[in-house]
Amino acid sequence: MEQGKHSVQSRWLETMGSKQQGMRREGESGRGAGALGSQAILLLAVQALFGTAHALSGTFLAVYLWKASGSYMLIGWFTFGQYITSGLTFWLAGKWVKEHNKMNSLRLGIVLSGVFYCLVLLLGTTAKQYGVPLGILNGMAGGFFWIAFNVIYFEITEPDNRDRFNGWAGLLSSFAGIAAPWISGLLITSMKGERGYQLIFTISLVIFGLTVILSFWLRKRKSEGQYQWLHGLHQLREKGNSWRRVLPAIVAQGVREGVFMFLVGLIVYIATEDERKLGAFSLITSSVALVSFWLAGKRLRPSNRNPSMLIGTIMITLFILPLFYEMNYMTLLVFGIGTALFMPLYIIPMTTRIFDLIGQSEQSVREREEFIVLREAGLTTGRVIGLCAYLIVLPINDSKTAITWLMLGVGLVPIAAWWLMSPYLKSTKV
Structure with missing residues (x-):
């Protein structure tokens, strides 16, 4: 969906002590099997506030830059800077997170997000002159x-509550996407000039501040081991290693995200020229996503991940087809509702299975930071590939038909992700 909300909705799924399999987390021993402990609930609250702040302002960020410049390329290069820097920050910050204080990395990311929106607020319409540097700052914030x-x-x-956590995370992200963009759209259209944008950026800054405060209730966790800078390359060079098949699947996932995360909200605005309608679009689609993520979180099990992901992958692709008839508000709404309905079936099984793979042994658990960096490298690679397609196509032809074909092209790639992940979805063994 739009850059702010969709990026958070996809990121909450990118998400022990020293022994992962079959053991209770520290301080969680009293809960039942599959239940979420207090620290998991607190982490969900942090994610929800972070997502709400981004949903308020990030939903309209691409629109803000578009209105200032009228350029598809500015938005593309802003996003390019964001993707590249986010991936690089993951790799560099991995050492800090593994060997030092991961909570400070979390808080720094929140603070930098606040700084980003503060700069956009101060720059106003001149922000169009600093597209790439702003994208780099936003990428650093997201990476940390x-x-x-x-x-x-x-x-x-743990494996027995990870689907539940992911379902709740998606539900909370959807709930944030219901109210925040709708309120933002009303404020922007009801206030003259840039005042509406200034107000929503300011509100986001306040929420980021509250998120930092809340994060201090998360326990500081023990750091162990030394960070291996080239760990990912060693995994890919090892014959028979599961990541030689899983990483291309992650790349395929990233290709779609690289375009859809910012383009959908932008084309809704271009088709309507009305921020209120973009806010209403987000309200409706997020309401549907709220229900679908809730149901998916309750119903998905290891035994049905494979068919669920296949159905989800096919359906989120088919719902692009109405845009070939005409790209207007109604067809975009059909696309948005269909995507919201079936996205959980695609994204939850894949994400959960990958994190199960990270927790397959004590050795891989000790290398969890490196594996998470490897996963991010795959997503970044895929996103850049998708974005490169955007940067190649749009200067040649920026018609609605060309944009729809671009969306279909990158929208077909997740089918490869399902095919590559299928052997691991069918079994809990690696």
């Missing part, structure tokens, strides 16, 4: 936050 979030998520969940 999400690598820490992913590691903490892995440490406080």
